[in-house]
Amino acid sequence: MKAYRLAKKLRDSGGELPAAVLAPLDFTPSATAISWDAAPGPIEEALARELDSMQFADPPFKETLVVLAKYDARVLDQIPRLERLDLISGMQSRLFNVFDRLRRVNAPVNAADGAEAFLQSLGMPESG
Structure with a gap:
């Protein structure tokens, strides 16, 4: 991104790009x-057992x-191996959030109940 920004700045000002900027970056992608x-x-x-029951x-x-x-x-289980403990909180x-969405509906919602029952199951006020 740094090279891109530099190249754009030089192009915008009418300057020429140095060869070093055009050279490919030398890096090894992470094997982790x-x-x-x-x-x-x-x-x-644990999640699979609980979801099944x-x-x-x-x-x-x-x-x-x-x-x-x-x-x-799966990601949470592998974060320690990746040595990226900073990701744990966000993944949790x-x-x-998924758990909250799974438990939001307390009763099946069918066409006869309509939107009112669905909104009530989410704790939203009735319309009307």
């Missing part, structure tokens, strides 16, 4: 990354939320 093929860790295993009404996007929760758990917040 999240392994989606890794065996589940303790957080993901839960009896909750189907909230909107339930399947997607469950997948997101499992991905978040994301996981708790």
Whole structure:
């Protein structure tokens, strides 16, 4: 980004780019990354057990939320291996957000109940 900004600044001012700016950067990408093929860790295993045993009404996007929760758990399990402990708090917040969305609907919402019941299940006031 630094090279891009310098090049843009030079172009805008009508200057020429030095050869050093045009040379490719020499860096080695990190070999440490999240392994989606890794065996589940303790957080993901606990989450899977709990999700399997839960009896909750189907909230909107339930399947997607469950997948997101499992991905978040996978990342949380691997953060210590990545030596990026600064990511834990944010990933925990994301996981708790998914939990909140999964438990938002206390009763199944069907077409007969309409939007009013859905809004009530979210704790929102009735319209009208």
